[in-house]
Amino acid sequence: MKRRDYQPIYDNTFRRRHRYRRWFVVLILVLLVVGSGWGWYRWDAHQRAQVASxxxxxxxxxxxxxxxxxxxxxxxxxxxxxxxxxxxxxxxxxxxxxxxxxxxxxxxxxxxxxxxxxxxxxxxxxxxxxxxxxxxxxxxxxxxxxxxxxxxxxxxxxxxxxxxxxxxxxxxxxxxxxxxxxxxxxxxxxxxxxxxxxxxxxxxxxxxxxxxxxxxxxxxxxxxxxxxxxxxxxxxxxxxxxxxxxxxxxxxx
Known part of the structure; x- marks a missing residue:
C-alpha cells in the first residue's frame, strides 16, 4: 500500500494563526500610518489657518x-x-x-x-x-x-x-x-x-x-x-x- 503523507493538525493550526497574526500587525500599521497622516493634515490645516489670521x-x-x-x-x-x-x-x-x-x-x-x-x-x-x-x-x-x-x-x-x-x-x-x-x-x-x-x-x-x-x-x-x-x-x-x-x-x- 502506498504511504500517505499526513501533516499534523497542530502544524496547520500554527500556520493559520501565524498568517492571521501577520495580517493583524499589517492592519495595525496601516491604521497607524493613516491616523498619523490625518492627524498631521488636521494640524497643518489648523496651523495654516492661524497663520492666515x-x-x-x-x-x-x-x-x-x-x-x-x-x-x-x-x-x-x-x-x-x-x-x-x-x-x-x-x-x-x-x-x-x-x-x-x-x-x-x-x-x-x-x-x-x-x-x-x-x-x-x-x-x-x-x-x-x-x-x-x-x-x-x-x-x-x-x-x-x-x-x-x-x-x-x-x-x-x-x-x-x-x-x-x-x-x-x-x-x-x-x-x-x-x-x-x-x-x-x-x-x-x-x-x-x-x-x-x-x-x-x-x-x-x-x-x-x-x-x-x-x-x-x-x-x-x-x-x-x-x-x-x-x-x-x-x-x-x-x-x-x-x-x-x-x-x-x-x-x-
Missing amino acids: YPVRGVTVNQDSGYLDFQQLAKSETFVYLQATSGATYTDDDFSDNYSRSQGADIQVGVAHTFSFTTSARRQFNHFKSTVKRNSGTLPIMVAVSYYGKYNSNNTEMATQGQKLKTLVRLLSSHYHQGVVIFASKSVLTQFVKPVLPNQDYWTAGGKLSGHSQQVKLIEYDANGQVTQNGQNLPVAKSVFNGTRRDWHAFTK
Missing part, C-alpha cells in the same frame, strides 16, 4: 538659505530679516549680497545680530557697525539671545551678562535710531532678558501663535520653514507680526 508675515534668512529672489519673496512676505553678525568676529557670508539684492524688492528689510556671552558689548557693537555700516534696513535691529554652554539660568553670573546685553542694546539704539527687538525663547525672555530690559520689544522663538502680550511684537512659528523658488526648497525661519497692519506701521516708523 496674521496679516503681516515674514522670514529670517542666513547663508544656509541659499540664493533668494527677493522680488519673488516679496509676493508672499511683508518683511525679511538678514543675518549679519554674531559675537565680535563672525559675519554671515551672504549678508552683503543679500542686502544689496533685497533693496530692489518691495519688501521691508531688517538686520540681525546674535548676542555672545563671551565678548564685550563694545566689541560686538563695533563688529556689527563695521560689517553693516549704514545698511541696517528699515526695521528694528534684531538681537538674538539663546543659552549655550555654561550660560544658562543656573549660572550665578548671568546678572553681569544681562548688563552686557543692556549695554549692547543701548549702543545699537543710540547709533542707528531705529529700535531693537530681542529674539529669544519664552524661558530666556523671562529669566534673562526681562529683568534688564523690561520695556523692550520682544520676538518669541518657537512660540505658539496665540496667547502673547502686546510686548511680543513678532512670533517665530516655524524655525525650520521653507520657501519654494524656481523648483527649489530654500530653508528659512518663518514669523508673523503680532498685530494689525496699522500696528505694523507704528512698529516700523
Whole structure:
C-alpha cells in the first residue's frame, strides 16, 4: 500500500494563526500610518489657518538659505530679516549680497545680530557697525539671545551678562535710531532678558501663535520653514507680526 503523507493538525493550526497574526500587525500599521497622516493634515490645516489670521508675515534668512529672489519673496512676505553678525568676529557670508539684492524688492528689510556671552558689548557693537555700516534696513535691529554652554539660568553670573546685553542694546539704539527687538525663547525672555530690559520689544522663538502680550511684537512659528523658488526648497525661519497692519506701521516708523 502506498504511504500517505499526513501533516499534523497542530502544524496547520500554527500556520493559520501565524498568517492571521501577520495580517493583524499589517492592519495595525496601516491604521497607524493613516491616523498619523490625518492627524498631521488636521494640524497643518489648523496651523495654516492661524497663520492666515496674521496679516503681516515674514522670514529670517542666513547663508544656509541659499540664493533668494527677493522680488519673488516679496509676493508672499511683508518683511525679511538678514543675518549679519554674531559675537565680535563672525559675519554671515551672504549678508552683503543679500542686502544689496533685497533693496530692489518691495519688501521691508531688517538686520540681525546674535548676542555672545563671551565678548564685550563694545566689541560686538563695533563688529556689527563695521560689517553693516549704514545698511541696517528699515526695521528694528534684531538681537538674538539663546543659552549655550555654561550660560544658562543656573549660572550665578548671568546678572553681569544681562548688563552686557543692556549695554549692547543701548549702543545699537543710540547709533542707528531705529529700535531693537530681542529674539529669544519664552524661558530666556523671562529669566534673562526681562529683568534688564523690561520695556523692550520682544520676538518669541518657537512660540505658539496665540496667547502673547502686546510686548511680543513678532512670533517665530516655524524655525525650520521653507520657501519654494524656481523648483527649489530654500530653508528659512518663518514669523508673523503680532498685530494689525496699522500696528505694523507704528512698529516700523
